[in-house]
Amino acid sequence: MKKLILLLILLSTSVFARVVYTVTIEPQKFFLERIGQSKIKVKTIYEGVNFTKELPHVHFRKFAFSDTYFKIGLPAEDFYAQELLGFNKDIKIVDTSVNVDKIVKNGKVNPYIWLDPLKVRKVIDVMLETLIKNDPDNKEFFESNCQELLKELDKIFLRLKNSLFYSTNAVMVFNDKLDYFLSRFDVRYYMAENKVLSGPKFTEIFRLSKEKNIRYLIVDSSIDYEVYNTWSNANNMEVIQSDIYSFNWFSDLFVLSDKIASKQE
Structure with missing residues (x-):
């Protein structure tokens, strides 16, 4: 009887066991969960932490039982990978950005590729390949889910394109996080070189905003933007x-595109 119970426990464990994956950001989790659904479990390094500061070694302990760590090209991920390997030397490290053509400015690679729905397709290809390799019995399940996700990405792309196609508005940004999104959809944008918008710089940008029809100032949702709000009103x-790390990245892009494309008197 005891042997039978033990056998049933082992069988149930094997049937319901899910491959555990670790990702860096929530958008990766969105893609991966859409492909793997109930067959996998996904953990996110940036979930519930202040990732703008160096993450402590102990933070990575919770990801020690992951089978695979999916990188997306962020500079800090090499450090994260070493931290994970320190807890489990058998974790497989997979760079999902390896086949993506990236924007390079002044010798610096822009890592924020998930803001371009077309480039995301190559990220998803790598994820699918890895899921099938880790769990070949569910190959057709993963492939079917992936096709549905790719169809959704196509719809997202077309909606964004249609929303922004006739827009004549320009925007101003303070960093390169939205380069892929703005470039893909031909949105005119201008970079403010510093955050202290006063004196000659204020005068210069005031003139530029009038000449170039700059209607919006895009800032990270994580910062205090009151100073920018006062400045932008002037x-x-x-x-x-904008929160580029949001799990609902596509919804945020819809809101952003609709706002940019809106007509102002």
Whole structure:
């Protein structure tokens, strides 16, 4: 009887066991869960932490039982990979950005590729290949889910394109996080070189905003933007907060595109 119970426990464990994956950001989790669904478990390094600061060694302990760590090209991920390997030397490290053509400016690679729905397709290809390799019995399940995800990405792309195609508005940004998104959809954008918008710089950007029809100022949702709000009002701009690390990345892009494309009197 005891042997029978033990056998049943082992069988149930094997049937319901899910391959555990670790990713860096929530958008990766979104892609991966859409492909793997109930067959996998996904953990996110940036979930519930202040990732703008160096993460402590102990933070990575919770990911020690992962089979695979999916990178997406962020500079800090080499450090994260070493931390994970320190807890489990058998974790497989997979770079999902390896086949993506990236923007390079002044010798610096822009890592924020997931803001371009077309480039995301190559990220998903690597994820699918890895899931099938780790769990070949569910190959058809993963492939079917992946096809549905790719169809959704196509719809996302077309909606964004249609929303922004006729827009004549320009935007101002303070970093390169939205380069892929803005470039893909031909949105005119201008980079503010510093955060202290006063004196000659204020005058220069005031003139530029009038000449180039700059309607919006896009800032990270994680920062205090009151100073930008005051400044933008003086320049007849509206502040838009953006969170590129959100799990609902596509919904955020819809909101952003609709806002940029809106007509102002």
